[in-house]
Amino acid sequence: MRWKEQLLTLTPYQPGKSIESVKKQYNLEQIVKLASNENPFGCSKNVLSALQSHQPGFAIYPDGYMTSLREAVASFLKVGQDELIFGNGSDNIIQIISRALLHPGANTVMATPSFSQYKHNAIIEGAEIREIPLLDGQHDLEKMYAAIDENTNVVWVCSPNNPTGTYVPESKLTPFLDKVPSDVLIVLDEAYYEYVFADDYYDSIELTRKYPNLIVLRTFSKIYGLASLRVGYGVANRSIIQALEPAREPFNVNSFGQVAAIAALSDQEFVQDCKKKNRQGLTQFYDFCERHNLSYYPSQTNFVLIDINADANQAFQFLLEKGYIVRSGSALGFPSSLRITVGSAEQNDGVLKALGEFLTQQNTAKLKLN
Numbered sequence: 001m002r003w004k005e006q007l008l009t010l011t012p013y014q015p016g017k018s019i020e021s022v023k024k025q026y027n028l029e030q031i032v033k034l035a036s037n038e039n040p041f042g043c044s045k046n047v048l049s050a051l052q053s054h055q056p057g058f059a060i061y062p063d064g065y066m067t068s069l070r071e072a073v074a075s076f077l078k079v080g081q082d083e084l085i086f087g088n089g090s091d092n093i094i095q096i097i098s099r100a101l102l103h104p105g106a107n108t109v110m111a112t113p114s115f116s117q118y119k120h121n122a123i124i125e126g127a128e129i130r131e132i133p134l135l136d137g138q139h140d141l142e143k144m145y146a147a148i149d150e151n152t153n154v155v156w157v158c159s160p161n162n163p164t165g166t167y168v169p170e171s172k173l174t175p176f177l178d179k180v181p182s183d184v185l186i187v188l189d190e191a192y193y194e195y196v197f198a199d200d201y202y203d204s205i206e207l208t209r210k211y212p213n214l215i216v217l218r219t220f221s222k223i224y225g226l227a228s229l230r231v232g233y234g235v236a237n238r239s240i241i242q243a244l245e246p247a248r249e250p251f252n253v254n255s256f257g258q259v260a261a262i263a264a265l266s267d268q269e270f271v272q273d274c275k276k277k278n279r280q281g282l283t284q285f286y287d288f289c290e291r292h293n294l295s296y297y298p299s300q301t302n303f304v305l306i307d308i309n310a311d312a313n314q315a316f317q318f319l320l321e322k323g324y325i326v327r328s329g330s331a332l333g334f335p336s337s338l339r340i341t342v343g344s345a346e347q348n349d350g351v352l353k354a355l356g357e358f359l360t361q362q363n364t365a366k367l368k369l370n
Contacts, residue, residue, distance in 0.1 A: 004124070004126070006123045006124060006126055007124065009123070010120065010123055010124070013116070013117070013120070014331070015036070019031045019033055019325070022320060022323075022325060026320070026321055026323075028323045030323055031323050031324075031325060032323060032324050032325070032343060032347050032350060032351065033325045033341075034324060034325060034326050034340050034341040034342075034343050034347065034351055035325045035326050035327045035339075035341060036227070036327075036341065037162075037192075037222060037301070037302055037303045037341045038221075038222075038225070038227050038341065039222065039223055039224070039225035039227075039274060039302070040341070040342075040343040040344045040347060041225065041273075041274050041277065041344070042225050043224060043225030043226055043260070043264060043270075044224070044225070044263065044264050044266075044267035044270040045267075045270075046263040046264065046266055046267045046270075047225075047226070047260045047263045047264050047267075049263070050259050050260060050262070050263035051256060051259060051260055051263075054255070054256065054259045056255040056256070056259075061250075061251050062251050062253065062254050062255040062258060063255070063258065064250050064251045066086045066253055066258055068258065068262060069086065069231075069253070069258045069261055069262055070084055070086070072261075072262045072265055072266075073233060073261075073265065076265055077205055077235065078205075079205060079208075079235055080238060082238045082241060082242075083208070083235055083236060083237065083238050083241060084233055084234070084235060084241065085233065085234045085236070085241050085244055085245065085248065086231070086232070086233045086234075086252070086253050087231075087232045087233065087234070087248070087252060087253065088230045088231075088232070088252045088253060088254075088257075089219060089221055089230040089231065089232045090189065090191055090217045090218065090219040090221075090232030090233070090234075091117050091232070092230075092232060092252060093217055093232055093233070093234045094115075094117050094118065094121060094187070094189075094217070095117075095121050096244055096247045096248050097154060097185065097187060097215070097244065098118075098121035098122060098124070098125050098127075098154070099121075099125065099247045100243065100244050100246075100247040101153040101154050101185060102121070102122050102125035102126075102127035102153060102154060103125055103126060103127060104126040104127065105151065106127045106128070106151055106152070106153040107127055107128035107129070107130055107149070107151050107152050107153070108122045108127050108128070108129060108130065108152065108153060108154040108155070108156065109130045109132065109144050109147045109148055109152055109154075109155045109156070110122075110129070110130070110131055110132070110144075110155070110156040111131070111132055111133075111134055111139045111140070111144065111156070111157075111158065111161065112131035112132065112133055112134065112333065113134065113163060113164070113332050113333030113334065114134075114156065114158045114161055114162065114163075115156075115158050115161075115162045115189060115191075118156040118158075118187075119131070122154075127153070128151070130147045130152075132144045132147060134161075134164065134166075137161075137164040137166045137297045137305075138161070138164070138166045138167075138168070139157060139158075139159070139161065139168055141157075141168065141172055141173075141176040144157075144176075145176060145179055145180065148180065148181065148184060152181075152184050153184065153185065154184070154185050154186075154187060155180060155184055155185070155186050155187065156187050156189065157173075157176075157186060157187065157188050157189065158189045158191075159173070159188060159189070159190065160190075160192045160193075160195070160196060160299070160300040160301045162191070162192070162301070162303075163303070163305050163327070163329070163332040163333075163334065163339045164297045164299075164305050165192075165297050165298070165299030165300060165301040165303060165304060165305060166297055166298075166299075166300070167196060167198060167201060167300045169198070169200040169201070169202075170200050170201065170202035171200065173202055173207075174202070174207075177207065177210075177211050177214065180213070181213075182212070182213050183213070184213060185213055185214075185215065185240070186211070186213055186214045186215070187215055187217060188204055188207075188214060188215070188216045188217070189217045190204060190216055190217060190218050191217070191218065191219045191221070191222055191232075192222055192223075192300065192301040192302065193218055194222065194223040194224075194271055194275060195222070195223060195275055195278055195300060195301050195302050196300045197275070197279060197300065198300055201300075204216045204235075205235055208235055208236055208237060209237075212237040212239065212240070213237075213240075214236065214237075215234050215235065215236035215240055216234065216235045216236070217232065217233070217234050218232065218233055218234075218235070219231070219232040219233075220232065220257075220260075220261045220264055220265075222302065223271055223274050223275065223278075223302070224261070224264040224265075224271070225264070225274075226257070226260050226261060226264055229254070229256055229257035229260050229261070230253075230254075230257055231253055231257040231258070231260070231261045277344075277345075278302050278342050280345070281302075281342035281343065281344075281345065281348050282299055282304060282342055284345065284348040284349070284352065285304045285306065285340070285342065285348065285352070286298075286304075288352045288355070288356070289306060292356070292359055294306055294307060294308060294309070295307045302341060302342045303339055303340060303341045303342060304339070304340055304342065305329065305332075305334060305337050305338070305339045306337060306338050306339075306340065307334070307336055307337045308336060308337065308338055308355070308358075308359065309336055310336060310358075310359070310362050311330075311335070311336065312328040312329040312330045312334070312335055312336055312337055312338055313328050313330050314358075315328070315338055315355070315358050316328035316338065318354070318357075318358045318361075319338075319351065319354050319355065319358065322354040322357075324350065324351045324354055326338050326339065326340045326341075326351065327339040327340070327341075338355075
């Protein structure tokens with residue numbers, strides 16, 4: 001087989017361990033998964049009701065234009081229906097953008113560490129990748145701009161950023177958008193947008209009207225609690241959407257996902273409640289870090305990256321055997337850190353108690369060595 005050479009250097013995306021596999025492996029009755037930034041409070045009751053009454057006809061393809069969902073999102077965001085593109089999660093739109101714009105001879109600029117799929121898809125398309133290290137956990141927009149040249153086709157800005165949870169304030173974002181050449185697509189990935197509470201965050205939808213080379217990505221997988229149904233969308237100038245649509249595969253959002261997303265969007269009270277509980281949960285993690293003198297990045301998301309001053313893989317394994325699945329920072333560019341999803345108050349207490357046991361064990365070992 002004459003595979004693309006770049007494929008031979010890639011490994012598939014490694015999802016977090018499943019609950020069932022951990023139960024079997026360690027003979028545990030209860031597992032708390034805090035690794036994939038899912039909503040611990042599930043989804044709106046509106047979603048369950050809508051799905052129960054939905055009778056799609058399994059032999060019939062879903063609406064390829066996503067007509068009802070398109071109308072609902074357009075109305076909610078106050079944008080034109082032709083300013084939207086939908087995907088099988090926002091990851092799918094990242095793939096569509098990469099397929100449409102990246103190729104050998106072109107380059108793409110991104111922060112690092114950031115969401116892995118920007119780089120992954122760029123490698124598949126054979127584009128040159130220009131990675132700019134984070135500065136104190138945040139995008140270094142000045143160096144990202146300096147990396148742009150006449151062959152740059154896409155710039156990725158993940159705000160809030162995964163895995164640090166930091167965001168780009170409006171005072172830094174708009175000057176950056178002003179400078180980026182108009183023939184370079186800027187992708188503003190806002191998968192965690194609904195969790196943001198910073199006062200100096202920008203109105204990204206309004207920015208798409210000012211900057212015709214900007215596309216904003218959002219998802220129903222996070223605060224809306226529809227991760228298993230895979231629905232994401234992009235908002236941009238209609239000319240961008242028209243150019244991207246041919247690269248989108250037909251029927252890429254299933255019927256159940258479309259129905260669930262419409263129902264989820266209708267329940268903003270649920271969204272606000274989850275946002276409130278998440279902020280309370282973040283405080284639990286911050287208080288723990290202060291007590292144990294651990295550094296962390298203040299987060300605008302539903303996860304927190306904590307530097308535990310120890311081997312992240314060891315801590316991951318320790319917590320795993322206690323029944324808590326978290327994300328080791330070793331695969332994210334932070335080998336001494338853990339990325340932990342904010343759960344319910346009870347789940348947070350449990351994982352932090354277990355992490356405290358790990359830290360005590362580590363300190364005892366260090367004292368013995370000394």
